[in-house]
Amino acid sequence: MSSFQISRRGLLQGAASIALLSALPGAVHAQEAPQGGRLVVAADSEPRNLNPAIVASNAVFFISSKVIEPLAEAALDGEGALAPRLATSWEGAEDGLSVTFKLREGVTWHDGKPFTSADVAFSAMEVWKPLQNLGRIVFANLEGVDTPDDLTAVFRFSTPTPIQMIRNALPVVTSVLPKHLYEGTDIASNPANNAPVGTGPFKFAEHRPGEYYRLTRNDAYWGEGQPKLDEIIFRILPDRAAAASALEADEIQLAAFSQVPLVDLERISKVPGLKVVTEGYEALTYQLVVEINHRNKILADLKVRQAIAHAIDRDFVVATVFLGFAAPATGPVPQNAPEFYNPDVPEYAYDVDKANALLDEAGYPRGADGNRFQLRLLPAPFFSETRQFGDYLRQALADVGIDVTIVANDTPAHLKAVYADHDFDITVGSPVFRGDPAISTTILVQSGIADGVFFSNQGGYANAELDAIIAEAAETVDTEARTALYNDFQRIVAGDLPLINVAEWGFTTVASARVANVGNNPRWAVSNWADTGLLP
Amino acid sequence: MKRAWTLVRRRMVSSIPVLLIVVVGTFLLLEMASGDAVDAYLVSLGGGDAGLAQSLRESYGLDRSALARLWLYVSALARLDLGVSVAFNRPILDIILERLPNTLWLMGSATVLAFTLGTLLGIVAGAKPGGAADRALSVGSLALYAIPSFWLGLVLSLVFAVQLRWFPTAGIETIASGKTGLARALDIARHLVLPVAALGMIYLALFLRMMRAGMAEVWRQDFVLAARAKGLARRRIVLRHVARNALLPLVTMLGLQAATMLGGSVVIESVFAIPGFGRLAYEAVAARDAPLLMGIIVVSAVLVIVVNLLVDLAYAWLDPRVGAGEASS
Numbered sequence: 001m002s003s004f005q006i007s008r009r010g011l012l013q014g015a016a017s018i019a020l021l022s023a024l025p026g027a028v029h030a031q032e033a034p035q036g037g038r039l040v041v042a043a044d045s046e047p048r049n050l051n052p053a054i055v056a057s058n059a060v061f062f063i064s065s066k067v068i069e070p071l072a073e074a075a076l077d078g079e080g081a082l083a084p085r086l087a088t089s090w091e092g093a094e095d096g097l098s099v100t101f102k103l104r105e106g107v108t109w110h111d112g113k114p115f116t117s118a119d120v121a122f123s124a125m126e127v128w129k130p131l132q133n134l135g136r137i138v139f140a141n142l143e144g145v146d147t148p149d150d151l152t153a154v155f156r157f158s159t160p161t162p163i164q165m166i167r168n169a170l171p172v173v174t175s176v177l178p179k180h181l182y183e184g185t186d187i188a189s190n191p192a193n194n195a196p197v198g199t200g201p202f203k204f205a206e207h208r209p210g211e212y213y214r215l216t217r218n219d220a221y222w223g224e225g226q227p228k229l230d231e232i233i234f235r236i237l238p239d240r241a242a243a244a245s246a247l248e249a250d251e252i253q254l255a256a257f258s259q260v261p262l263v264d265l266e267r268i269s270k271v272p273g274l275k276v277v278t279e280g281y282e283a284l285t286y287q288l289v290v291e292i293n294h295r296n297k298i299l300a301d302l303k304v305r306q307a308i309a310h311a312i313d314r315d316f317v318v319a320t321v322f323l324g325f326a327a328p329a330t331g332p333v334p335q336n337a338p339e340f341y342n343p344d345v346p347e348y349a350y351d352v353d354k355a356n357a358l359l360d361e362a363g364y365p366r367g368a369d370g371n372r373f374q375l376r377l378l379p380a381p382f383f384s385e386t387r388q389f390g391d392y393l394r395q396a397l398a399d400v401g402i403d404v405t406i407v408a409n410d411t412p413a414h415l416k417a418v419y420a421d422h423d424f425d426i427t428v429g430s431p432v433f434r435g436d437p438a439i440s441t442t443i444l445v446q447s448g449i450a451d452g453v454f455f456s457n458q459g460g461y462a463n464a465e466l467d468a469i470i471a472e473a474a475e476t477v478d479t480e481a482r483t484a485l486y487n488d489f490q491r492i493v494a495g496d497l498p499l500i501n502v503a504e505w506g507f508t509t510v511a512s513a514r515v516a517n518v519g520n521n522p523r524w525a526v527s528n529w530a531d532t533g534l535l536p
Numbered sequence: 537m538k539r540a541w542t543l544v545r546r547r548m549v550s551s552i553p554v555l556l557i558v559v560v561g562t563f564l565l566l567e568m569a570s571g572d573a574v575d576a577y578l579v580s581l582g583g584g585d586a587g588l589a590q591s592l593r594e595s596y597g598l599d600r601s602a603l604a605r606l607w608l609y610v611s612a613l614a615r616l617d618l619g620v621s622v623a624f625n626r627p628i629l630d631i632i633l634e635r636l637p638n639t640l641w642l643m644g645s646a647t648v649l650a651f652t653l654g655t656l657l658g659i660v661a662g663a664k665p666g667g668a669a670d671r672a673l674s675v676g677s678l679a680l681y682a683i684p685s686f687w688l689g690l691v692l693s694l695v696f697a698v699q700l701r702w703f704p705t706a707g708i709e710t711i712a713s714g715k716t717g718l719a720r721a722l723d724i725a726r727h728l729v730l731p732v733a734a735l736g737m738i739y740l741a742l743f744l745r746m747m748r749a750g751m752a753e754v755w756r757q758d759f760v761l762a763a764r765a766k767g768l769a770r771r772r773i774v775l776r777h778v779a780r781n782a783l784l785p786l787v788t789m790l791g792l793q794a795a796t797m798l799g800g801s802v803v804i805e806s807v808f809a810i811p812g813f814g815r816l817a818y819e820a821v822a823a824r825d826a827p828l829l830m831g832i833i834v835v836s837a838v839l840v841i842v843v844n845l846l847v848d849l850a851y852a853w854l855d856p857r858v859g860a861g862e863a864s865s
Contacts, residue, residue: 040711048577048623048624048625049625133588136588189625194625208811209624209631209634210634210635210816211707211708211711211811212711212712214711214712231712233711233712235707235711235809236809236811237706237809238806238809238815239706239807239808239809241690241807242693242705242706242809245693245694245697245705245706246705246706248698249697249698249701249704249705251704251705251706409570411575411822412569412570412571412572412573412575412576412824413569413570413571414571415571415575415578416570416571416572416575417570420575452589453589454578
């Protein structure tokens with residue numbers, strides 16, 4: 001198995017050396033794929049709403065990103081690490097009050113109607129801003145969208161809005177819907193939400209519940225010579241072992257999002273005709289985090305939190321829980337967000353003696369049974385890794401005299417306990433970094449968030465200095481100044497430990513060796529697969 | 537005939553309180569589970585703000601009290617309206633009717649396999665209790681019975697689908713193949729071989745052991761001695777006298793197993809990715825989709841009641857004494 005390095009920079013170097021070898025200057029390792037073929041892909045869930053403009057989640061994008069396109073997609077290079085899709089350029093005004101998008105010419109919807117700026121304006125004002133889970137944050141201050149002509153859309157904001165954030169949000173929050181199918185209907189219950197009509201390289205053909213989704217080639221796609229495939233089928237395989245068997249039997253050709261579990265990778269990477277690909281998840285980084293309930297007086301003491309941070313052997317976690325398919329974390333922003341990542345923060349080396357000393361200092365000596373105090377740990381059930389890390393954490397904290405009881409819940413029960421009832425001492429969470437701290441990360445530590453909001457600061461942590469930085473960055477238009485504020489943000493979070501970042505991980509794809517161009521952009525699994533092909 | 541009708545009528549009347557208990561019990565159990573359908577949905581979005589959760593709860597009626605929701609559900613059910621699924625956003629009856637045939641095929645075939653093969657092997661074993669065939673079959677069936685069905689499913693899939701490639705690894709039919717008629721039926725049959733084997737084998741062992749034990753007992757009865765004294769051929773004694781009399785308890789077992797097999801199919805349907813009833817129930821629990829789960833359980837309860845009714849009818853037909861007393865009382 002090849003060694004795994006979770007960094008965009010590393011990936012870029014790799015791509016560059018391949019480009020040099022093949023003497024194709026500037027080319028990312030794009031393979032020439034033939035036309036035609038049916039790609040069968042494993043899917044483990046059937047989202048009830050396939051509309052990415054309303055539900056911006058990876059499970060929805062996985063299928064619908066091939067049908068409905070955003071204004072721009074994440075890229076390994078290019079301006080702001082973006083590749084143009086429905087927009088060809090974007091420019092923020094100096095005062096941060098408007099952003100102008102130039103749109104692609106000659107694009108048609110799958111039903112033949114032309115795509116225009118009216119579709120973008122409608123999507124932004126009627127769908128992204130009021131209805132979308134992430135758009136509600138990013139476009140909170142969007143006042144209106146002007147459409148001076150069919151190929152220009154000007155977004156107007158009521159307060160200065162950083163172009164950096166808008167840019168980083170483009171791949172995720174800007175899936176454009178056809179106005180002519182949604183206008184004047186109840187958008188949330190429109191039938192097109194389950195049979196999407198878009199501009200993408202593939203058309204939605206059918207959904208057989210419990211069996212598969214079928215997408216077919218869009219012959220009128222704007223990308224030259226694209227798409228390569230005739231058909232993509234997402235086959236519903238809820239059992240992970242079934243996905244691995246189906247790959248080995250060549251009934252499916254691809255399983256993304258680590259649907260083949262890490263423990264099986266070693267074996268399956270040796271099966272002839274299959275390949276394990278770790279690239280293609282750089283912009284989909286998940287973070288393994290110990291979240292803390294600061295209402296607990298013991299945990300409100302910084303020394304105790306520092307002790308917990310020192311008690312965790314991050315390298316061991318990466319090697320054992322993630323079998324090496326992860327990287328140790330230093331702070332709230334992952335290393336493969338090089339635009340923001342600040343390595344210069346307080347670090348907590350694995351040091352049991354220091355942890356013990358800190359706990360003694362904090363005034364919690366070991367009792368007769370060797371324990372200092374007790375904590376209730378609720379590991380999130382979202383991934384087998386979050387549960388396994390929970391088991392590890394219990395042992396690691398036992399070494400420093402903290403007696404941990406694990407409370408295991410299924411997903412709805414876990415969410416209610418942590419985010420609505422605050423009935424926990426520590427939890428193991430897995431937030432996603434969504435390209436910009438303002439979209440995904442500040443909400444984890446900011447104070448004043450209503451009770452019951454999932455994946456937000458529900459631990460009762462409040463830090464006026466941190467809140468001030470978050471508020472300032474939200475309105476700082478200048479990219480450099482804003483980035484500097486987030487450097488401070490990371491330093492403070494790593495120093496005051498409202499939560500403890502342990503590791504960060506992407507996923508793996510297992511594919512037939514015949515599948516070309518797997519993992520060639522940082523959101524590959526949820527991108528449009530226009531250049532994906534099947535070699536004979 | 538009159539006897540049969542009386543049986544049917546009595547069963548229909550007694551099934552109403554059973555269904556009511558099932559509905560209220562399921563509702564209370566789900567109510568006790570922490571977290572609701574909106575929690576389960578929002579996690580699939582990766583979170584959402586409080587306003588979104590609130591408006592979703594209102595649109596699903598989850599802001600009302602548990603009692604009000606139970607009353608609404610039961611009164612709708614009385615009108616044979618199963619409601620709309622929260623997780624799938626579709627009428628529950630449609631979803632259930634889509635999935636039910638797959639499960640019925642799976643369960644029906646597995647039952648036929650288990651019953652016929654189990655009985656036949658049971659006769660072989662019971663023909664000469666303590667003989668070599670009996671010993672081998674007893675050990676074999678015990679081993680089979682001890683194997684968890686999911687493991688058997690995985691092993692069968694590994695050997696016959698992945699290694700030998702005789703059968704497909706998963707699914708109910710070849711995806712998007714466009715097959716119709718006989719070709720499609722054969723395709724479905726090919727897909728069902730492994731799951732039916734995995735589900736049926738476990739129950740086969742049960743029937744085999746029951747048949748064998750029943751026959752061992754019958755061998756000791758006086759009429760068998762009489763038959764032997766008459767000088768009947770051994771083959772005739774085994775089939776006409778011993779096996780036939782040992783068969784009756786197996787029919788009872790058949791009815792009881794219908795319910796257990798529904799439970800067993802949850803596992804098999806997940807392992808073989810068959811879009812059936814059992815898997816649907818699992819998905820409904822994970823999504824805290826109370827109306828869907830209750831719909832599934834109500835339909836399952838009806839199914840079990842119907843199977844048991846059929847078993848009773850078969851019994852009445854096999855044994856003239858059954859039902860006669862009830863009809864006159």
